Amino acid sequence: MPYRAAVDEFSFMFDHLLDAPALRKTEKFAEATSDVTNAILSEAGKLCDEVLAPLQRAGDLHPARLENGVVRTSPGFDEGWKAIAEGGWIGMSADPEYGGMGLPMILTSAVNEMMSGACLSLQLAPLMGQGQIEALEHHASDEIKALYLPKLISGEWTGTMNLTEPQAGSDVGALKTKAEANGDGTYNISGQKIYITWGDHDLAENVCHLVLARLPDAPEGTKGISLFIVPKFVPNEDGSVGPRNGVTTVSLEHKMGIHGSPTAVLQYENARGWLIGPEQGGMAAMFTMMNNARLGVGGQGIGVAEAAFQHAMAYALERKQGKSIHGFTIAAHADVRRMLMTMKADVFAARAIALSCAMAIDMEEATGDAGWAARAAFFTPIAKAFGTEVGIRVADIGIQVHGGMGFVEETGAAQFLRDVRVTAIYEGTNGIQAMDLVARKMMDGGEMASRILDEIEEGAEAARADLPEMAEAVWQASETLRETTDWLISRDDLTDRFAGAVPYLNSFARVLGAHFHLQAAMADQGGPREKLARFYVNRLLPEHAALLETVRIGQDDLYAMDLDELSA
């Protein structure tokens, strides 16, 4: 059951759901023609199917390990990394001035998703690199850019993000790592960082850490945080690596999944670092990096979901069990069919949402329009949380389709769930995403939400003549979502919004998914896309109403029991 990257699906979405032609009319992305796009997708697909997918199992069975202070990666990962780096896939969207390809984010998102489905553990390495490249492009000095960007883009060096400390997870402002100026433009960094993805390894000659730290006398909380780049080896001016810096790998975590991805505890002892952006300006720079990483993590969920679907589908077509008037394999059974269609329909919905987010980022980049920026900001938490929820749910269904074979590790069905489970946690838990959506992303008084709902309803109106029932269902769902959005906006006490934040985000995603399914059905009337859309609207959309009902309750019932009663 080999993995096959969903190349054609991306092409369809670019042309029929995203209005890629509008993107190609911008000066910045004029060269991303349909031919170019398709050639790139197809080339990436080959890399995923032939080079990366075969590494996934090895990463699980032979985890990265720490030996005498050196991290050794899983068998074959060095060849996989080389193929990713040499193909130019790390710097797809990076600035051509430093060796990047300058391609739109919709393409990078598509390729990242494909790679995640092939081998999630390894794909985390280029994803972290892309985040660092983007942060440096936006916030670093020209010297730092000239020194680091070509190396990160070529894959000679890799990048990491260092936010979390034992006492500072979701609450980044509680971090204690210290930075002190040396007087020569460099800083000394000391402290401990945990959960550092690809924090150390043997795939590249240098590992560059973006580290959040606090200068002496900095204010408390997030306002007092500055960002530094701290390389494992201090680079010489010519780009060769110099002496070892004061950062050591204390340990690697023993995790439920993504065993091939080394998750490190790093200790900094007077490590030399260089400031990125202004002093106390670390959070703004970090948010640049995190927003795109969040979209990337959403894509990880979708990629694993795609792989888990293909895997379960192949098993269901092959496994004979019982008889039904519809056939002799388990795929003929109604409940198995329901599971398989749920997987496929949800992958479609999550993918369309993630690519729409990427499209908004591209249009912002190409036009500088603040409306596109606000749209990207609104879509980001939805793409992250829903993409990863779909990843987990679809991987879980995949196990169920396999029956007893799903619980036995040899089939690989369980690995998908074990690997993807973390995506709902890292880069901001899905709860944090939902709080971001109902608070920060609604500081505009609900304007962006309303604009998106207008589009959904315009789409439904336009579909009414051809697909009246489906169009009506989508329109109605959008109206219910609008009423609940108005209710949320009316709550000044943010805790009332937070009490329903997760179900609200999931409902928004459900309704967006229905919108995109309807658009796909319009483009393929009577064809498989219309049939899949009908399934989605029939069976997956209805939960939005139940979820939204719970959003409008507010906080009171959550605090009625005190903690002693709850834990009794």
Next chain:
Amino acid sequence: MPYRAAVDEFSFMFDHLLDAPALRKTEKFAEATSDVTNAILSEAGKLCDEVLAPLQRAGDLHPARLENGVVRTSPGFDEGWKAIAEGGWIGMSADPEYGGMGLPMILTSAVNEMMSGACLSLQLAPLMGQGQIEALEHHASDEIKALYLPKLISGEWTGTMNLTEPQAGSDVGALKTKAEANGDGTYNISGQKIYITWGDHDLAENVCHLVLARLPDAPEGTKGISLFIVPKFVPNEDGSVGPRNGVTTVSLEHKMGIHGSPTAVLQYENARGWLIGPEQGGMAAMFTMMNNARLGVGGQGIGVAEAAFQHAMAYALERKQGKSIHGFTIAAHADVRRMLMTMKADVFAARAIALSCAMAIDMEEATGDAGWAARAAFFTPIAKAFGTEVGIRVADIGIQVHGGMGFVEETGAAQFLRDVRVTAIYEGTNGIQAMDLVARKMMDGGEMASRILDEIEEGAEAARADLPEMAEAVWQASETLRETTDWLISRDDLTDRFAGAVPYLNSFARVLGAHFHLQAAMADQGGPREKLARFYVNRLLPEHAALLETVRIGQDDLYAMDLDELSA
């Protein structure tokens, strides 16, 4: 964060939800007074908290292994098994004539659930034994009973169930294992069986297999199946173990979880077996065993959910992160509170359903009333599927509450999910349970469903004066369920029922859960149970409407896409 078995919760449910006093009025269970019951629960709680819970992690880290044909169990499991056996916990409900305690199933279910939360891998051993004891009590000859039951009840020997073969899983009728009469009352059994839980081990001196096999010229399918007992060592008449029988352990599975439970592939080569029940009567005997095992597996889900809740609750009370007007630990945050209350409210609902099923079994046993038998049969698939769904969902939420620590194996949060995942698969997948509910359990034209809904509505009417809103919500939900039940019954084509079987079962459980929460709220007005019930009715009950909407669709949209389109 030590595990504490939910002793008081069972006492509350016995007295306030289940009408245990009615059970005590029967001759059979007259001795199970409130004092006796509480003493037993408290004794079992001590065993779970002090002896079994400390074994759970060792089972995960040091899986059972096959060495030179011998299965070695995890460290400490021998002491745990001894404590279970010597406490008499295996034969709690077994016939006192053979050493059992003759206690009602509500108590056995409670204790099994407690043990599952403490150490699921080990608890599977007594659960398998109980199934075998029950099958032998109902179907074996007096000689077999006299020889085997005392040994199984004392824990000197253990029991297994052998149904599955590589080509025969959910479709048991496809099995090929052969049985040939030897002419002396014994049979020769040959074939391969897979997924045999505790199929071999070093905890007891004998392992007794109940094996489904086919006699020469037996009809195809389930009608041609006979049941045999095949011991690892052939017993002498005095009960000592004699020569090794022709069954060997080929391998153990490498599984996602329950590493401490050896899951064996067993090869039978002319192994001596004894017929249980009549020739070709194997399925009926097996169903006796399976029904109670199904209830037991539901309890496993609930037990793990209880443990995962306690674990997450303790973490949430301890972990400081950010600040909120409600406090400084993460338990103060609205979304974490929502997760914790979901866990607690769902554990309550699933437990009440499982115990109601056990109560029906007891009343059937005590009164011989066919109505109780039908009620137990109706509740069994719901208790199994919902209990295990809750187990998986709650364990998954538990990981999320832990944030990054949830994905790191050291905390144990991930193990709950990895362990409990199998419960939705074995003893009949949850899809099979749902098909059983909408087909076999509705061959009465929906009479039992209707009777249960009548009770729910009577309960709601009685609560209307005190808790009007909650009562109305429960009454309305029951009516929606009734309409959908009528729709299901009206479909002659079973595939239309199967298309919505899983959401129907889950809705039934949701509504039953609301009913029991309402009863608990009535018994504790203004207290924590009313507050928890309000949360459940507010936030968990509403999904029933969305689920039931999908049930009434039927099969058509599932088969609109052909398999080529679905797998494209």
